[in-house]
Amino acid sequence: MSDTKKFLLDGKPVVFQDGQTILEAARQAGHYIPHLCWHPDFPAHGSCKLCIVKVGGRHVSSCAMPAKEGMEVESNTPEMNGERRALLQMLFVEGNHFCPSCEKSGNCQLQALAYDLEMLSAHFNHFYPNRPVDASHPDVLLDFNRCIFCELCVRASRDIDGKNIFALTDRGIHKHLVVNAESGRLADTDFAASDRAANICPVGVILHKRQGFARPIGERDYDAKPISVVAMEEVEK
Numbered sequence: 001m002s003d004t005k006k007f008l009l010d011g012k013p014v015v016f017q018d019g020q021t022i023l024e025a026a027r028q029a030g031h032y033i034p035h036l037c038w039h040p041d042f043p044a045h046g047s048c049k050l051c052i053v054k055v056g057g058r059h060v061s062s063c064a065m066p067a068k069e070g071m072e073v074e075s076n077t078p079e080m081n082g083e084r085r086a087l088l089q090m091l092f093v094e095g096n097h098f099c100p101s102c103e104k105s106g107n108c109q110l111q112a113l114a115y116d117l118e119m120l121s122a123h124f125n126h127f128y129p130n131r132p133v134d135a136s137h138p139d140v141l142l143d144f145n146r147c148i149f150c151e152l153c154v155r156a157s158r159d160i161d162g163k164n165i166f167a168l169t170d171r172g173i174h175k176h177l178v179v180n181a182e183s184g185r186l187a188d189t190d191f192a193a194s195d196r197a198a199n200i201c202p203v204g205v206i207l208h209k210r211q212g213f214a215r216p217i218g219e220r221d222y223d224a225k226p227i228s229v230v231a232m233e234e235v236e237k
Helices: 022-026 080-096 109-116 150-160 228-237
Strands: 005-009 010-016 050-054 056-060 073-076 140-143 166-169 176-179 206-208
Touching: 005 080, 010 022, 022 228, 050 080, 109 150, 109 228, 150 166
Parallel strands: 005 073
Antiparallel strands: 005 010, 050 056, 050 073, 140 206, 166 176
């Protein structure tokens, strides 16, 4: 008798191991579920909700939901992708995401997901928050206006770099990223361009100086292939 455990993802069987989440099992099996705040180096965070799926009529975050034998999961459906588009639209209006002028354009996961899910407009009114740029550090620029609150830099700085450089403060529309220094300036910390936190941002918040627009259009991460393809190629490496 086989001990293999499976669940159905959009009607297709996915083998999983005890302890895996829906997202982890799907990813291992070669099935892409959109996500932003999830990262294989960290425990599930569940903040962006882009990995939303339907299980038994309930909407759940696939990055945090444990896989179970026999469950039926809906992901790549018009309903789920419609909800993801709405979530993306809200992320775009909560910050100032002017893609044509952003150095991360073409390498930005938020932008790439918008293309992949065919988001044609921001739909909602823009907040245009006033979040100053921090150019105090000699090697790194912080553009707080583009933060999507994934907390990847927070977790990387705390759990890998051991420095606790970043934090999120306030709630609701006033929520924003801050630097843990009395002055609030990145230059007044021991942050380094080689830190894991300096190289994990999925959008254009943490930018290395003197490297802007180094890769021409056509050679950037998501120019030739959509994020759904690039993400699966990374699993195979």
